[in-house]
Amino acid sequence: MDPSTLKVGEKMFKNPSLVFTIFGSTGDLTYRKLLPALYHLKHRNRLTDDTVIRCIGRKEYSKDEYIAIIEPWIKKQTRFSFNQETFNEFVKHIQYIKMEFTNKDAYSTLLDYPVGLDNLYYFAVAPEYFTVIAEGLNHVNYLSDFKHRVILEKPFGDSLEHAIEVNKVLTNLFGFENLYHIDHYLGKEMIQNILAIRFGNRMFESVWNHDNIEQIQITASEIVGVETRGSYYEQAGALKDMLQNHLLQIMSYVVMDKPNTLNSSDMLVKQKSIMEGISLDDIVLGQYDKNDKFLAYRDEKNVHPNSQIETYAAVKIHINKGQLKNVPIYLRTGKRLKQRATYIKIIFKPSSSNLYSNLHQEVITIKVQPDEGISLSFNAKKPGTINTITDVKMDFCQSCILENRINTPEAYERLLDDAFGHDDTLFTPWQIVEMSWKFGESVRELVKIENRPLVLYPANSQGPKEADEMLQRDGFEWLDEDEISY
Ligand SMILES: NC(=O)c1ccc[n+]([C@@H]2O[C@H](COP(=O)([O-])OP(=O)(O)OC[C@H]3O[C@@H](n4cnc5c(N)ncnc54)[C@H](OP(=O)(O)O)[C@@H]3O)[C@@H](O)[C@H]2O)c1
Known part of the structure; x- marks a missing residue:
């Protein structure tokens, strides 16, 4: 032939x-x-x-x-x-x-x-x-x-x-x-949906700003440890593996001002503006310790017995420009945690109304994986009472619908299809990659300068208590998310 x-x-x-x-x-x-x-x-x-x-x-x-x-x-x-x-x-x-x-x-x-x-x-x-x-x-x-x-x-x-x-x-x-x-998080259905939710609805677009939003939390937690990838993880850690790329990308979609169009060059302008405006306020790095069921990270295969690599990272940042200027943003990610879930919480400032007492937090939750959907938590009157307030939840679970699950391409499938068709919208432009690296380096620098210790957390937990304390200092706490079973 x-x-x-x-x-x-x-x-x-x-x-x-x-x-x-x-x-x-x-x-x-x-x-x-x-x-x-x-x-x-x-x-x-x-x-x-x-x-x-x-x-x-x-x-x-x-x-x-x-x-x-x-x-x-x-x-x-x-x-x-x-x-x-x-x-x-x-x-x-x-x-x-x-x-x-x-x-x-x-x-x-x-x-x-x-x-x-x-x-x-x-x-x-x-x-x-x-x-x-x-x-x-x-x-x-x-x-x-x-x-x-x-x-x-x-x-x-x-x-x-x-x-x-x-x-x-x-x-x-x-x-x-x-x-x-490639940042496969950008191929995930609910990440693409963030912009649709924000800019396709007046009811969300009009409140998505620092006058109304008190804080933002983004969590990507995994149950698994490093499994067979110890040698890779020893070079990467949670910062390089997750935080400086996936979590920053998600954050930029949550925070960016409205682009002129959804094409890659207009998106880049807004994303760049966010990345340029990031200020790092606090950081906690952790590593999982053993419990009765799981090995400590340092005992995993191909991991140094005194490894100083972080398997957990939580940061507090803010953006010093745009609609969400100065709103505290908390990002956390880790391995060997209690739950496998990626979600975003947009938490509103308390209502200024003095008509009711005991108001609960108003929260928009965007669930990225494994459940996909959006829920709203808000205040309503408890039925049968005069004016007692209760918190209620409206839940749209996209992935609960079998047809949606079958029709939703996996992130890599979507991104390969786009690449075959020469569509680079959901790929990360080099400028953003470079800025993400700069952010990652600034975190590592801060850890070094301030001599921040790597803290241990038990496997199968919610992460280190120091990460809870980081929010407590601001008068907040992490909002966890229940998994839906279908
Ligand atoms: N796995 C994931 O889910 C994932 C997710 C996101 C990003 N990544 C990134 O993707 C990359 C690959 O990850 P992976 O998990 O697939 O790693 P992996 O399982 O270690 O696979 C590495 C591949 O490279 C080949 N290789 C290494 N050295 C070679 C050499 N000198 N000549 C020829 N082939 C060689 C290996 O061949 P042999 O089989 O012969 O060793 C294997 O096919 C990494 O940079 C990782 O960070 C992975």
Whole structure:
């Protein structure tokens, strides 16, 4: 067969319309997220017939062996019931290529395979390899014809300095507009919904300001510990893994002033303004300790026995401009906590009414995962009383409706679909990545300057008491969220 032609299923193609190449195709991210997302896109007829999914790994697998490995992952992760026929069609798109990506000369292997008219690379590898792979592709002149784009996983570097260096090298080789920084939280349904809720409703838009809002809390808590990812986590910690990217991104959607349009350049203007205006007020870093059921972080596999890495981070910040100027914003994230849940609480200032006593907090809750929805807590008269106030809750649970669950694409599915269609709206622009790094570095700097201790918290708890005390000093407390079962 002419090496520049390709057989996908029964059809022959000269240059496929899209070649999607995954570096790190035997990793956790690929098995758990990327391949299931691609399978879903196949199920929804979102892959063109000639799309090639080129999986690069250093393990010696035949295509059949690789398919046998991925099948159970897809069965486990699919949001539809698994369909063997669709899977059989899906795997026709897949190639497995054995290649050691740290060996520059090994890239010549790729020359045996046709380049696409559009080539999208997914670097599902540690950031130290981003430039290694890009330079390897360039070394064999692979990037010279047609379009070449890259999706980069967070963390986009090991430090601010490294992130800037990576960006420079990749911009030179691919072009600035061809770099897609993925923050999969932006692909989540309720994150996209934040702007719709805020700017599609006068009743919310009109009160979303510092005159009415007392404080904002954003929580992303996990039950799991580091599991098998100890070596990665030792380099990252909660700040780099969650806070400086996912939580800041969510915060910017909650706080940003209204963009002129929802396109990426208008959104960038507003997001930049938020990121420029962040002031850091307080911070608590913690690490989980053992309890009778779970290991301490320091006893986990591939973790240093005296590790100083934080598995919990809580910060207090405020933005010094815009509609929510000076409103306290509390962000917290951690592993081995009591609950798996990501949610946002918008807490209103107490009513100025003197007609009623014992008023409760008015709160808008946006639930991001695992439950998706929005609820309102407000005051009403208790039935049968003269003027006794009770707090009531109105709840819209998006994910309780089976049809919504089935029709809601997973974040990676949504973002890959967007990237295939050249839509970068839900990817993080480099300017924001850089600002997030600057914020992360400022947190680390403060911890160092003020010699803040890393505090221990018991596994399966709500986190360190020091994080509670941070809010208590302001006269507040964390508002937790119950899980809905459906
Ligand atoms: N897992 C997630 O849910 C998740 C979420 C967000 C971001 N990320 C980020 O995504 C990246 C990958 O994460 P992961 O969890 O998938 O990591 P992982 O399970 O450790 O996978 C890393 C992949 O890179 C390959 N690799 C490493 N060194 C190589 C080399 N010299 N030559 C060829 N292949 C090499 C590994 O191959 P072998 O299998 O042969 O070792 C494996 O396929 C990380 O930067 C992580 O921070 C992951």
